[in-house]
Amino acid sequence: MDHYPSQLxxxxxxxxxxxxxxxxxxxxxxxxxxxxxxYVSDLETYELLFVNDYGQKTWGKPQVKQCFEYLQAxxxxxxxxxxxxxxxxxxxxxxxxxVWEFQNTVNQRWYQCRDQAIHWIDGRYVRLEIAVDITVxxxxxxxxxxxxxxxxxxxxxxxxxxxxxxxxxxENVPRALEGALRKVTPFCLVMVDIDHFKQLNDVYGHNRGDxxxxxxxxxxxxxxxxxxxxxxxxxxxxxxxxxxxxDEQAAELIHRIRVGLTxxxxxxxxxxxxLTCSFGVSQARPDSTIESLMHEADEALYAGKSxxxxxxxxxxxxxxxxxxxxx
Numbered sequence: 001m002d003h004y005p006s007q008l009x010x011x012x013x014x015x016x017x018x019x020x021x022x023x024x025x026x027x028x029x030x031x032x033x034x035x036x037x038x039y040v041s042d043l044e045t046y047e048l049l050f051v052n053d054y055g056q057k058t059w060g061k062p063q064v065k066q067c068f069e070y071l072q073a074x075x076x077x078x079x080x081x082x083x084x085x086x087x088x089x090x091x092x093x094x095x096x097x098x099v100w101e102f103q104n105t106v107n108q109r110w111y112q113c114r115d116q117a118i119h120w121i122d123g124r125y126v127r128l129e130i131a132v133d134i135t136v137x138x139x140x141x142x143x144x145x146x147x148x149x150x151x152x153x154x155x156x157x158x159x160x161x162x163x164x165x166x167x168x169x170x171e172n173v174p175r176a177l178e179g180a181l182r183k184v185t186p187f188c189l190v191m192v193d194i195d196h197f198k199q200l201n202d203v204y205g206h207n208r209g210d211x212x213x214x215x216x217x218x219x220x221x222x223x224x225x226x227x228x229x230x231x232x233x234x235x236x237x238x239x240x241x242x243x244x245x246x247d248e249q250a251a252e253l254i255h256r257i258r259v260g261l262t263x264x265x266x267x268x269x270x271x272x273x274x275l276t277c278s279f280g281v282s283q284a285r286p287d288s289t290i291e292s293l294m295h296e297a298d299e300a301l302y303a304g305k306s307x308x309x310x311x312x313x314x315x316x317x318x319x320x321x322x323x324x325x326x327x
Contacts, residue, residue: 190240197236219260276310
């Protein structure tokens, strides 16, 4: 549409050579020939002076005198976004073309508008607007934004379990820990590992292994609070981030998860496969970092594994950390 404004304004300028009646006929023919909305209105009174055939097909024949009543739904005063004041400079001379976009309130379609003050056939300055329907472009832009948002979301989600992944963990959890340290509220990190997962895969196949992973995350979700965050780090390793939660409260939550695992064995033919997990829990202290919490929870996890697996170990108990030293 870029050729419309400059060429159109040049064509309008030519009509100064004609008589008044010839000017009207020339402009009517010229403006009706374009497959875009074109209308003309008075800069001061908003009087609607002309609407081309394309506009009348959409908005109907003008039954009102002012442009805002005709073009907008339920509008009884000048539009807040009206560009009239932008079309003339301080000396009252045309400033050139003003380009903008808006969604019409009558048909909900998007338009790119090009407005300019021009001399009308009677000599006064008027507003000439050329509005091209760009709804298809806008819909495409929205689809692209949605696709980008979906891709960004999927990049942070484990596709098998729909839990957050390692990337999401390192993007979100450091801020959560900073908030807990600032507010001095309890914060726990729990490392979770499925016991004998490799053996399960080797004996029953990877489909049963995948089922074990999805079953575990579902049971964790069922028993977790709305504020708890669950992450799959890879393989059979999961991390739980428990906000406003002490390690003793975390142990209670883990107990519920273990009960859920016992009640929900995985079936492979006629065999029930009972899942067990090892859990390592670390509660934040004033000087904790994400790295230190992960190291401590991992140390507690492997202490439980070394004792035979299917254990819940609190780092605080392993290292005799005083309760009053935690958040």
